[in-house]
Every structure is written in C-alpha cells, then in structure tokens.
Amino acid sequence: MADGAGGSPARPGAAAPGMSVYTEALGQAICRRVLAGESLRAICAEPGAPHRTTLRGWMARHPEFAQGLVASQQAARLAWRRRDRACFAHLAARPKPPRGGKPSTYTPAMGEAICARLMEGESLTAIARDPAMPAYATILGWVRRHPEFEDMYAQARQVQADYFCDEARDVALAATPETVWVARLCFSVIRWQAARLAPRKYVERLAVMEANEARRRAEAEAAAQRPDRLICVTRFERSPDGKTILAVPPRNAEEEARWEAAHGKPYDGPLYQVVDRWAAR
Incomplete structure (x- = not known):
C-alpha cells in the first residue's frame, strides 16, 4: 500500500488524489x-x-x-x-526627528506675505480665512516663536494704522446725505482701530487731556464731600485703689474728673495727650 493510501472515505479539506503520496x-x-x-x-x-x-x-x-x-x-x-x-x-x-512636536511650517516668504496684506489694511481674521494661509492661532504662534516675524508683524501693524487714517478720510469724502450715518459709523470704527494701533500718533490729545481733567475734578469733589474723621483709641484701666475704671484719654468731663482724682494731673490740649507717666511706659 502506498504512503498515506487507505480505503477510508476522503474527509472535507483532504488532499487531492495523488497529493497524499510522498514523492x-x-x-x-x-x-x-x-x-x-x-x-x-x-x-x-x-x-x-x-x-x-x-x-x-x-x-x-x-x-x-x-x-x-x-x-x-x-x-x-x-x-x-x-x-x-x-x-x-x-x-x-535615520536622523531622529526634533523633539517638541512637528517642525514649524513658518517660512520668511509666508511671513512677508502676511505682513504685506496687513499693511494694505486687511484684517488678520480675513487673512486666516484664506485657504492658502495658515490659521489665526498659527500666525499668532509664529509671532511668539519667531523674533524676525514678530518685528515684521509689529511694523506691519504700525503701517496699518497709517492706512486706516487714510481710509477714514476716503470714507468721509465718499459720504452722501443718504449714507452719512453708515459712513459715520465706519469712520468711527476705522478711527478707533488707528488709535489703538498707534495711540501716540492718532489718539486725540485734547480729548485725553479733557478726560484726565474731568477725572481729577471728580476726585477732588469726592474728597471735599468726605468729612474729616478723627479716630481716637481709648484704653481702659483701673485706678490705683482698684475701685474705679479709668479711660485713657477720657471721653467726657466725668471721665476726666475721675482721672484727675486718681492721678492729680489733668490733660492739656483738645486731643488729651497722654501725660508723662503714660509716655514713659
């Protein structure tokens, strides 16, 4: 009989005929x-x-x-x-990747493009909505991590303030009787942005001086309305005979008489200065 050959029926998954015989x-x-x-x-x-x-x-x-x-x-x-x-x-x-997460995608060309759009008066939110530009948080992260981009960003904001000043003038000149209220709102917002970006240059000094003067006048009036208060600290002790409670300084004529009866030395002055005996203690 050949190897593996037998008369038993073939089971499911068994080898095909001829494969169970070794060669x-x-x-x-x-x-x-x-x-x-x-x-x-x-x-x-x-x-x-x-x-x-x-x-x-x-x-x-x-x-x-x-x-x-x-x-x-x-x-x-x-x-x-x-x-x-x-x-x-x-x-x-292989070289190990730098630690601290993914490498920064910042490039000088991208930083210059962002600053150029800022100098032309475009807002940072509008730039971040551009699919070709990074997200808003990414741009602010670049400002913190890259000193050269931080300098460019600060200069772009200063130039943007000048752009807003010119834009406010254009808005005012383009106003008509029908659009004067909308133009006034736009003018106020643009002027506010310019003043916040360059306060030393575009904040109205006269308005600031008037506001400071009004604040000083209000503080002076409030101080004048407050009455002068005198806080007097009173100390209580027993007389030498141990029978009478003495107040230092006395609060009325009766307490002052008790003190003179006990010590024989009156107070001098309206504020009842303490006598030498108390000053020596």
Missing part, C-alpha cells in the same frame, strides 16, 4: 517554499495540499525529507532574523 519532487517543492519564507500552516491550507498530519507522517517515514524540511525551516528563520537586523540598523541610522 521526492513533492518533498523538495515543499522544502523550497518553506525556505522562501512560507509557513507549513499556509502551505497545508491551500486546496489540494497535503494535511499537516500527512507531512508529519512523511517526516517519520522519510528521514531525507525530515532533514531537508528542518534545514529549510532553520534557514528561513535565520533569513528573517537577518532582515529584522537590517531593518533595525536602517531605522537606527
């Missing part, structure tokens, strides 16, 4: 596939391939097949290890 060519083909890196599980799972139990039987009955299959498995494992080592060496040789 030297079939054994060499399996060893070549294992040497190439395929696993026995994958080879045996193919339709018509011999079952793994059949391969174990072949290895038990054919020593040359067993030796070739074991040698192929060892060579395949060594090849996998060599490939892993080469991959690890390649990864170790």
